[in-house]
Amino acid sequence: MLVVKTIEELKEIRKGLNGTIGFIPTMGALHDGHISLIKRAKEENELVIVSIFVNPTQFLKGEDLSTYPRKAEADIKICQMCKVDYLFMPEINAIYENDEVLIKAPQNSYVLEGFTRPGHFDGVLQVVLKLFNLTQPTNAYFGKKDAQQLALIGQMVKNLFIPINIVACDIVREISGLAMSSRNIYLSVEQKEEALKISKSIYMAGNLISKGERSSKLVKNKIYEVLAGLDVEYVKVVDKKFNEIEVIEPSNTIILVVVRFGSIRLLDNIWM
Amino acid sequence: MLVVKTIEELKEIRKGLNGTIGFIPTMGALHDGHISLIKRAKEENELVIVSIFVNPTQFLKGEDLSTYPRKAEADIKICQMCKVDYLFMPEINAIYENDEVLIKAPQNSYVLEGFTRPGHFDGVLQVVLKLFNLTQPTNAYFGKKDAQQLALIGQMVKNLFIPINIVACDIVREISGLAMSSRNIYLSVEQKEEALKISKSIYMAGNLISKGERSSKLVKNKIYEVLAGLDVEYVKVVDKKFNEIEVIEPSNTIILVVVRFGSIRLLDNIWM
Structure with missing residues (x-):
């Protein structure tokens, strides 16, 4: 497995890749839910790329951005064990600059999760679109647990004609039944x-x-x-x-x- | 030259294409300015795709959307003579649906042209991003006459890491000096x-x-x-x-x- 830290390195690598690519964007602190996505991507693609990036633009003021669990070493180990081909772990400044072109999620992004977290999905779509363009996967894997996120990413792919197949994966639970998070x-x-x-x-x-x-x-x-x-x-x-x-x-x-x-x-x- | 009318047809065709692709998005009423873009794309790419789509989302209320010159027959002829490989002419309803994921141009889209036409560049970026994703070109060609548009498209490509090279082309003028429009x-x-x-x-x-x-x-x-x-x-x-x-x-x-x-x-x- 290659850990890729910069955009330039990822772009260079991506140019040389052929065949089907499965992509799993994550914010790290990987658990069995993520692992199930990676395993499915391994089965369905010739190459698998995982990204770990705690995306600041999807956290609202006062949310847990600074305390969100960060476990880089364990995450790298897990990806190695899952035989991920490329693990992309960019710096914040490499992903964002000031006064950017932004993504505006549709009206149904302001109900349910988006009612409690207005603007959250704008940030989700923004980072997912960036990562899609960087990795250009065949298939991208998302859990059904974040149901509204999954629906909105599906809508973005449809509206913008993004040539990527979105794969919706079942919720993985602890033995007790608690959904993994x-x-x-x-x-x-x-x-x-x-x-x-x-x-x-x-x-x-x-x-x-x-x-x-x-x-x-x-x-x-x-x-x-x-x-x-x-x-x-x-x-x-x-x-x-x-x-x-x-x-x-x-x-x-x-x-x-x-x-x-x-x-x-x-x-x-x-x-x- | 193949005239492609539907998204489905274009997607199917695009899957089968290899090699470098040059793309020129237009609103039709093609003149020598467009022709110079097409010629340059022909020189620099193995295949050339032109799109003609009078994009409603970049016209403000009261602007000339309904009267904007439409010359489909002449345009098709011109593209044939320029040896364009694929001419994409979609219907409005194929490109847009209600309550979409939108693109928000940055702050500098509200000065100059964007001051007179607030929101204009949101619509430009939205349609260009859709067309980029549909055609997935190597190179996309834009004239310098719409200087701010060119700059904002360049910024979108940079911000969203779109894997397309933007080629800025010199203004073409009538013999009198008047910039083509x-x-x-x-x-x-x-x-x-x-x-x-x-x-x-x-x-x-x-x-x-x-x-x-x-x-x-x-x-x-x-x-x-x-x-x-x-x-x-x-x-x-x-x-x-x-x-x-x-x-x-x-x-x-x-x-x-x-x-x-x-x-x-x-x-x-x-x-x-």
């Missing part, structure tokens, strides 16, 4: 125990719908029951364009749950 | 005669600077003298980042002139 390490033992209600509520909702339930309201109420005692930010039933829906339509429904533990936000969801 | 056909014979003052003022400024003049103020005053009697919108001396400068610095100076004839705006400039 780099921010899980912030949780105390007690909070982690409490947080299990989230995946339980998600499973329960999936079961209800599998058995034929079609009322969003009823499913949401049942979820709130399971989440009792937690600081629930939202429970939403949306279609794949992130419009809220009253009637659940299998194969076009996502159920999203966000719970807070102090300043930590835990996301989970299920795609029907 | 699709909008010249709006001019009456008398206006065309009067408009010759523009290129005269530009040549004069170039001569002054060649002889050692370094004062922007003096050069601008001399230009205004030559333009006497015309409705001058602006005369500016800027560096290549479009900041106005007091002292002319050869190899980093552009002198820009915009003159109005009623609702018709004529641009000219010289790059030192």
